[in-house]
Amino acid sequence: MRIIILFLFFIAVGVGAFSQTPKKKVGADNRAVPTKNKIQSQMNEATSGIAKEIADLEEQLKTETDEETIKNLKEQIGMLKKQLKMMQGLNKNVSNMSNKVIQQAFNSETSEIPKRDVNRINSLPKKILNDGELFVFMKQTTQEVENKLAIEGKKLGMQLFDTLKARKYSAQAMGQYAFACMAGGFPEMGLYIYGKACLADMNNADNLNNYAAYLTMAGGEQYSIPILDNLNSKYPFNSTILNNLGQAWFGLGDMNKAKKNLEDAVRIYSIHSRANETLCLIQQSEGQTQQATES
Numbered sequence: 001m002r003i004i005i006l007f008l009f010f011i012a013v014g015v016g017a018f019s020q021t022p023k024k025k026v027g028a029d030n031r032a033v034p035t036k037n038k039i040q041s042q043m044n045e046a047t048s049g050i051a052k053e054i055a056d057l058e059e060q061l062k063t064e065t066d067e068e069t070i071k072n073l074k075e076q077i078g079m080l081k082k083q084l085k086m087m088q089g090l091n092k093n094v095s096n097m098s099n100k101v102i103q104q105a106f107n108s109e110t111s112e113i114p115k116r117d118v119n120r121i122n123s124l125p126k127k128i129l130n131d132g133e134l135f136v137f138m139k140q141t142t143q144e145v146e147n148k149l150a151i152e153g154k155k156l157g158m159q160l161f162d163t164l165k166a167r168k169y170s171a172q173a174m175g176q177y178a179f180a181c182m183a184g185g186f187p188e189m190g191l192y193i194y195g196k197a198c199l200a201d202m203n204n205a206d207n208l209n210n211y212a213a214y215l216t217m218a219g220g221e222q223y224s225i226p227i228l229d230n231l232n233s234k235y236p237f238n239s240t241i242l243n244n245l246g247q248a249w250f251g252l253g254d255m256n257k258a259k260k261n262l263e264d265a266v267r268i269y270s271i272h273s274r275a276n277e278t279l280c281l282i283q284q285s286e287g288q289t290q291q292a293t294e295s
Helices: 002-012 036-063 068-097 099-106 120-122 129-147 152-168 173-182 187-200 205-217 219-234 238-252 255-268 273-285 289-294
Strands: none
Touching: 036 068, 068 152, 099 205, 120 129, 120 219, 129 187, 129 219, 129 273, 152 173, 152 187, 152 289, 173 187, 205 219, 205 238, 219 238, 238 273, 255 273
């Protein structure tokens, strides 16, 4: 549950964050911690989409005559029903949680400071990638990520993606399904579909940001940073991107860069609890007790 809540945190703060014109400051709508109502609203939207997809596939199944197609449809329906059940169970659990409990879940992470990971830091591009270079990087990244996925999870992700693609779903809609997969307990499916959604529309900054945030959570900070650097060059005053950059650098153990990005995020949005929390850990590790208390 805690991992899912943390994922919801990264996603919730990104919704609508990129509807602004580049180089404009982000307003207070980018809350650091989503409320229970916000989480449930997003989950209800996701479950409604899954339920509709099941109904559509069941209608298609009634008139289908090809045995192979029937088999594939039944597999997809079965997978989606499991996903829907997981989402409904998760939503029920969230409904029994108070906003205070949700806040505590965000604040319950370990205070351990990661060691500097020289090898992964050295593997990063030496400059901010332009859009063309980022596309090449994304193709390589998604391939590497897919190669690390368990066979069954990857297979289910491919099946769902093929269905979405055949039905001409937009990259934005694919991103919503990816969110539903991860929130519903199917992280490998979600990661697979998010990667495909990003490649389908590299102009969709929401998907790119969310994919990068999840990669950081999965321990792939070296994949996240080039994506976030590109977004930050377009949206330099976005506290969501700056926080995600700070979290990624924190995961790689580069406290100087983590601190800079987190301080920038807090400077723009002072009550960003996630940025403040990590900033506090860094300051405590540096012996800056007073600053840590203020954070």
